[in-house]
Amino acid sequence: MSSINIDGTDVPFEPGQTIMDAALAAGVYIPHLCHKPGISPHGSCKLCTVDVNGRAVSACTMAAAEGQKIENNTPALNEVRKSITQMLFIEGNHLCPSCEKTGDCTLQAVGYHLGMLDGHYPQFYPRREVDASHPSLVLDRDRCIMCELCVRASREVDGKDVFAIGGRGTGRHLIVNSATGKLADSDITTDDLAAHICPVGAILIKDHGYEVPIGRRTFDLHSVAETDLGEVKLTKTRHHDE
Amino acid sequence: MSKVRVATTSLAGCFGCHMSFLDMDERIVGLLEHVEFSRSPINDIKHCEPCDIGLVEGALCNADNVHVLREFRENCKILIAVGACAINGGVPAMRNHFSLQECLEEAFLDEIGVDNPHIPNDVEIPLLLSKVHPLHEVVKVDYYLPGCPPPADAFVKILTDLLEGREPALPKNMLHYD
């Protein structure tokens, strides 16, 4: 079997796999936010930046190829990733103490993983519209990191095309493909993958906040670096304390 | 050996970070062998004297907050932004979604049960800033202690590190933003 080398360890890959696919299958953590196995790669968050034979590439979009020598878990790359995470925090309104996703949020967990203490850059404090029109879903654009996981899940898995990104530059924001632009007038239902795939607190299921006790939330129990996290359902289910 | 001087204050804070500081419980007795407090809500000192460490909770929401923060920066060798509000504005920064005028009108004119509706305008009252801001947008911050509030153990850890001349560091389990 062919293999690539990540931080000195040989990692096998099958033809057609990206560096990210191969790493995930082998249990090697490459930080990522906009990637989920089974959905086409996007390459927008840039957290998965690795050095392949001395050149910076996105692990989620770069095909694995025999003989690649990859640097991943290095202090320099993790410092760059921390800066990227800080940019994502200050571009939105990430007020975790009042967010229903806190403890279950991948962006926050990446912040912890990278030892992020502060946002470093001046806050944007954007004013983006909250869409609470849907009976069972709410969209808080303040927390959207524009990873397009919902866009891709809706298009590729649900076959619905409910979401898109509109606008340009810092004015980019998530839009809903319905006549009114409101979630209530789209076809989305809570059975859709798009309703559950958001890695942050931007798309939430109504009436299911704060159900899991602190200490038992996803990232209280797991580190984001556990690559099996793709298997952990991030939707809230009631935990019954013994 | 002379004691290390520590000042603390709450700007647009909820005093929760101070309560979490006091959650170190009896460990504060040991701390007081090495530390004496300058201006702090737990004593009567009115102004920050020259200090080694300043702990500041809360964001900046009015002119007095900015004034006090500058006084702390001028007097403290090490300034620590404590808690979510000091670090990114925190929950009070949710008002940045609205104009200041909208907030004042809602609170003092339109809110149910307001009698004698008027927006307070006495010169004694510090003017609100148009937006809530984190500390580092106005002064240089030396260290950040995240959490809403940070755990008591994190206060103990960061102060012990500084008292013993180490670069302060938090174990991962004390790092949280909520």
Ligand code: SF4
């Ligand atoms: S989405 Fe995540 S990072 Fe943003 S406020 Fe919520 S918990 Fe914090």
Ligand code: SF4
């Ligand atoms: S709503 Fe969530 S899944 Fe969709 S683009 Fe924003 S952050 Fe990504």
Ligand code: FES
């Ligand atoms: S995971 Fe590769 S760019 Fe986001």
